[in-house]
Amino acid sequence: xxxxxxxxxxxxxxxxMLRIALCDAGFDVSLAEDGEHGLEVLSxxxxxVIITDINMPKLDGFGFIEGVRRSDDHxxxxxxxxxxxxxxxxxxxxxxxxxxxxxxKPFDKDKLVDAIRRVAA
Amino acid sequence: xxxxxxxxxxxxxxxxxxxxxxxxxxMAMDDGSAVEDTVHAVFRxxxxxxxxxxxxxLDDLVKFAHIFETTLDxxxxxxxxxxxxxxxxxxxxxxxxxxxxxxxxxxxxxDQERSQVLIDELAALSGVSTEPQEPSEDEVNFxxxxxxxxLGDDDDxxxxxxxxxxxxxxxxxxxxxxxxxxxxxINFRPKPELYANANEASLLLxxxxxxxxxxxxxxxxxxxxxxxxxxxxxxxxxxxNVTTTEDKEALSDVFDFVDxxxxxxxxxxxxxxxxxxxxxxxxxxxxEANTEAEAETAAGASEENDTEDNAEEDVIPAAExxxxxxxxxxxxxxxxxxxxxxxxxxxxxxxxxxAGQKSAEAATGGAKTAGAAPATVRVxxxxxxxxxxxxxxxxxxxxxLAQCAIDAGMARESGxxxxxxxxxxxxRDIQESVMAIRAQPVRTLFQxxxxxxxxxxxxxxxxxxxxxxxxxxxxxxxxxxxLADPLTHMIRNAVDHGLESTEKREATGKSAQGEVxxxxxxxxxxxxxxxxxxxxxxxxxxxxxxxxxxxxxxEDAVLSDSEIDNLIFLPGFSTVEQVSNLSGRGxxxxxxxxxxxxxxxxxxxxxxxxxxxxxxxxLPLTLAILDGMVxxxxxxxxxxxxxAIIETLKPDASDIHTIGSDAQVISIRGDFIPLVDIGxxxxxxxxxxxxxxxxxxxxxxxxGERCALMVDAIHDQRQVxxxxxxxxxxxxxxxAAATILGDGxxxxxxxxxxxxxxxSEAPSYQETxxxxxx
Numbered sequence: 001x002x003x004x005x006x007x008x009x010x011x012x013x014x015x016x017m018l019r020i021a022l023c024d025a026g027f028d029v030s031l032a033e034d035g036e037h038g039l040e041v042l043s044x045x046x047x048x049v050i051i052t053d054i055n056m057p058k059l060d061g062f063g064f065i066e067g068v069r070r071s072d073d074h075x076x077x078x079x080x081x082x083x084x085x086x087x088x089x090x091x092x093x094x095x096x097x098x099x100x101x102x103x104x105k106p107f108d109k110d111k112l113v114d115a116i117r118r119v120a121a
Numbered sequence: 122x123x124x125x126x127x128x129x130x131x132x133x134x135x136x137x138x139x140x141x142x143x144x145x146x147x148m149a150m151d152d153g154s155a156v157e158d159t160v161h162a163v164f165r166x167x168x169x170x171x172x173x174x175x176x177x178x179l180d181d182l183v184k185f186a187h188i189f190e191t192t193l194d195x196x197x198x199x200x201x202x203x204x205x206x207x208x209x210x211x212x213x214x215x216x217x218x219x220x221x222x223x224x225x226x227x228x229x230x231x232d233q234e235r236s237q238v239l240i241d242e243l244a245a246l247s248g249v250s251t252e253p254q255e256p257s258e259d260e261v262n263f264x265x266x267x268x269x270x271x272l273g274d275d276d277d278x279x280x281x282x283x284x285x286x287x288x289x290x291x292x293x294x295x296x297x298x299x300x301x302x303x304x305x306x307i308n309f310r311p312k313p314e315l316y317a318n319a320n321e322a323s324l325l326l327x328x329x330x331x332x333x334x335x336x337x338x339x340x341x342x343x344x345x346x347x348x349x350x351x352x353x354x355x356x357x358x359x360x361x362n363v364t365t366t367e368d369k370e371a372l373s374d375v376f377d378f379v380d381x382x383x384x385x386x387x388x389x390x391x392x393x394x395x396x397x398x399x400x401x402x403x404x405x406x407x408x409e410a411n412t413e414a415e416a417e418t419a420a421g422a423s424e425e426n427d428t429e430d431n432a433e434e435d436v437i438p439a440a441e442x443x444x445x446x447x448x449x450x451x452x453x454x455x456x457x458x459x460x461x462x463x464x465x466x467x468x469x470x471x472x473x474x475x476a477g478q479k480s481a482e483a484a485t486g487g488a489k490t491a492g493a494a495p496a497t498v499r500v501x502x503x504x505x506x507x508x509x510x511x512x513x514x515x516x517x518x519x520x521x522l523a524q525c526a527i528d529a530g531m532a533r534e535s536g537x538x539x540x541x542x543x544x545x546x547x548x549r550d551i552q553e554s555v556m557a558i559r560a561q562p563v564r565t566l567f568q569x570x571x572x573x574x575x576x577x578x579x580x581x582x583x584x585x586x587x588x589x590x591x592x593x594x595x596x597x598x599x600x601x602x603x604l605a606d607p608l609t610h611m612i613r614n615a616v617d618h619g620l621e622s623t624e625k626r627e628a629t630g631k632s633a634q635g636e637v638x639x640x641x642x643x644x645x646x647x648x649x650x651x652x653x654x655x656x657x658x659x660x661x662x663x664x665x666x667x668x669x670x671x672x673x674x675x676e677d678a679v680l681s682d683s684e685i686d687n688l689i690f691l692p693g694f695s696t697v698e699q700v701s702n703l704s705g706r707g708x709x710x711x712x713x714x715x716x717x718x719x720x721x722x723x724x725x726x727x728x729x730x731x732x733x734x735x736x737x738x739x740l741p742l743t744l745a746i747l748d749g750m751v752x753x754x755x756x757x758x759x760x761x762x763x764x765a766i767i768e769t770l771k772p773d774a775s776d777i778h779t780i781g782s783d784a785q786v787i788s789i790r791g792d793f794i795p796l797v798d799i800g801x802x803x804x805x806x807x808x809x810x811x812x813x814x815x816x817x818x819x820x821x822x823x824x825g826e827r828c829a830l831m832v833d834a835i836h837d838q839r840q841v842x843x844x845x846x847x848x849x850x851x852x853x854x855x856x857a858a859a860t861i862l863g864d865g866x867x868x869x870x871x872x873x874x875x876x877x878x879x880x881s882e883a884p885s886y887q888e889t890x891x892x893x894x895x
Contacts (some may be wrong), residue, residue, distance in 0.1 A: 011169040013132040017176060020124050046674055054167050057158070069317070078319040084172050092381070100319045101378035106175035119378070120319065 004028040006047040008038035010056040021109040035059025039067045049120050050079045062097040069098040078119035132173045133226045139166040151208045164193045179225045189214050192247040210242045308386040310358035315382035328375045333365030415888050426792050505558050510554050513842040515592045519548045520863030560595035563641045570612050577616035590640035596648050607716040611652045619654035650738040659728040661685045686726045690714045747839045752832040755805035758868045765820045765873040774813050787829045798831040822874045
């Protein structure tokens with residue numbers, strides 16, 4: 001089964017990078033450019049895994065995760081947080097917000113794919 | 122294109138945008154116009170640059186962006202106040218950051234010293250205002266934890282083949298070399314939070330199975346009666362026996378994501394533990410999770426097949442990734458919605474026209490949505506230029522067609538005329554639209570100037586504020602690009618020569634901080650860019666003396682104020698005796714003037730002693746087409762740019778007055794305006810024509826000088842395509858360019874400013890200011 005991934009990041013470079021890496025790995029990829037947009041895109045799809053950045057305009061990663069977890073359709077969807085910081089408190093906060101796991105930037109493709117496979121049912 | 126190259130290009134393009142955002146955000150914070158989100162946007166900009174730079178291993182950039190970001194975070198979280206001093210460091214850091222970006226893009230080396238200075242300043246800032254260990258702790262966190270991640274996923278870093286080899290190795294190891302294996306007992310009890318965050322116990326067990334033999338026992342003793350069962354509760358626990366070649370760390374890494382959301386204990390076990398795992402078969406399939414876990418883990422325990430399956434599962438997708446470049450290309454061509462944003466915008470807009478683009482995208486359901494930045498398309502500039510040239514030809518062709526219709530004596534009723542009229546409108550619309558493709562707001566240009574001001578200010582030790590106005594004014598891209606150098610020079614001049622030193626300013630009762638005002642505006646078909654300073658104004662006595670010393674003018678020359686001001690545009694003029702390290706680099710205002718003229722523009726000065734100077738650049742909106750009035754003079758057809766013409770009139774003999782031997786003025790509503798016969802100026806005829814027999818065009822130069830031009834007749838008013846004469850003939854006084862008329866004849870386009878300057882009694886020094894269009 002082809003996994004569908006929703007990736008949310010405000011940086012165009014990062015979105016492109018995610019798209020290329022994920023398409024390469026054989027996933028279906030949808031992209032959104034901030035948390036608000038992410039929730040909009042999500043309302044029309046059912047991804048297997050969601051990847052999100054934290055620092056984003058309009059609605060940041062934490063807000064986005066909370067939004068996902070509030071929705072009946074997606075509360076059980078695994079969410080991976082993309083982060084440059086890997087401080088323990090940031091992980092704690094991500095987990096408190098409902099993130100399933102995290103990927104430390106800069107990521108390489110294998111790590112990314114591995115993290116997705118790890119949380120994808 | 123190579124996806125990595127393309128990605129790199131995207132990154133640097135995004136960097137440019139982020140830098141602009143960063144700088145404008147910081148400037149807004151600096152002048153107090155910042156809104157709540159500004160500081161966050163500024164932080165994000167640096168953060169995104171850092172993130173991207175990390176992916177491309179641009180270490181210098183990452184290092185600098187990181188410390189910059191750390192300091193910005195202090196401001197963002199309001200642990201540090203954005204004082205002017207802080208903002209100054211931030212702005213200078215932005216300059217360094219943009220240098221680093223450029224260096225990274227061009228592969229150049231960077232000024233390590235300069236960035237180190239800023240790194241120290243930034244570190245000092247973030248260090249002083251908070252507990253000193255905080256930023257450093259952050260820094261310590263940044264790199265090592267990254268490494269930590271590497272360690273944990275060591276195997277996964279290898280490619281697919283290595284992965285599968287590992288799995289195979291694990292099997293062979295198991296059969297032949299059991300001694301190298303260690304066994305661990307893991308006690309794992311998930312909490313409800315684990316499931317709430319969409320983690321799955323069964324997936325973790327599956328993950329563990331990759332490391333070797335897994336034997337899991339499910340503890341169902343905590344499962345309550347159905348009545349007391351919370352569907353979202355966590356009642357199951359596992360005792361997992363793993364036999365693996367991996368160490369404990371690798372195992373605990375599997376539980377990295379759920380650390381804290383479960384009770385976890387990993388202990389080194391013995392062979393006994395393996396036997397104990399038999400109990401696992403008694404586990405009842407009470408809960409869903411249990412069933413799943415059993416399916417996964419029981420299989421793993423009894424046979425090695427599972428390991429194999431898992432290995433395969435890992436191999437397949439990874440193997441697909443063997444040919445990254447090709448895969449990407451195929452992916453893109455198969456999925457047009459991913460390929461380019463415009464396509465997507467069109468697609469998305471169709472089903473839900475009323476909704477915004479984003480919600481429209483959402484409405485298309487599971488459709489793949491690529492990044493939804495404002496839909497843009499990158500086009501080779503050569504293509505745009507070709508289009509512009511073609512539109513130019515279209516304009517000519519349309520004029521020729523109109524001429525043909527007239528010559529053929531087409532009846533008005535035939536509809537040809539109205540059709541041609543419509544064609545004319547369409548042609549004009551097309552022309553404007555095509556021009557708009559090339560148009561760019563001057564914003565980026567202006568933002569570069571703020572840096573120039575900062576550098577000039579710190580080099581001269583003056584305190585200067587740059588105020589900009591009309592940043593969104595759009596100008597042809599070429600113009601924007603070619604304005605950068607002259608404008609830089611003018612700004613430096615304004616700071617260096619225009620503004621007085623702080624002491625002098627205070628002594629004359631001015632504010633200590635000087636102000637340079639940079640504005641852009643559309644004014645009657647042209648773009649006017651002004652550089653205004655509130656300095657001392659031009660010291661005319663000194664300027665005149667220097668011009669005399671340098672033998673640019675004769676000693677007895679009688680010059681008006683504005684003529685003296687214009688002396689600074691003369692080649693070889695430099696007002697500063699002591700060459701400062703800023704302006705005096707052998708480049709004078711004459712170079713600026715020539716650069717502006719090369720763009721078909723004019724530069725003028727007005728200066729008030731003690732109040733400051735205004736340098737005004739006036740540029741044509743487009744370099745290709747102009748609206749002109751077709752006139753006839755002594756049998757010649759000429760084109761007068763419409764932008765210069767104020768009005769046309771048939772003069773009365775009583776309005777004409779002769780001054781001196783041959784100079785004439787015309788009285789227009791009480792104003793006396795010099796009357797110029799173009800025919801004799803251009804040497805088409807020897808005798809000045811009788812003004813009352815022709816038509817007079819009242820024109821105004823860019824400098825605001827008025828003049829009346831005598832022509833024999835007005836034929837038409839139309840768009841003409843500018844064909845430069847300069848390339849082929851050099852500069853011709855009084856002629857800006859040429860054009861081809863509808864009937865195929867060639868007509869010269871008059872340079873109104875040039876004609877007026879030529880005919881007014883020019884002082885001996887005056888360089889003939891000719892517009893050079895091209």
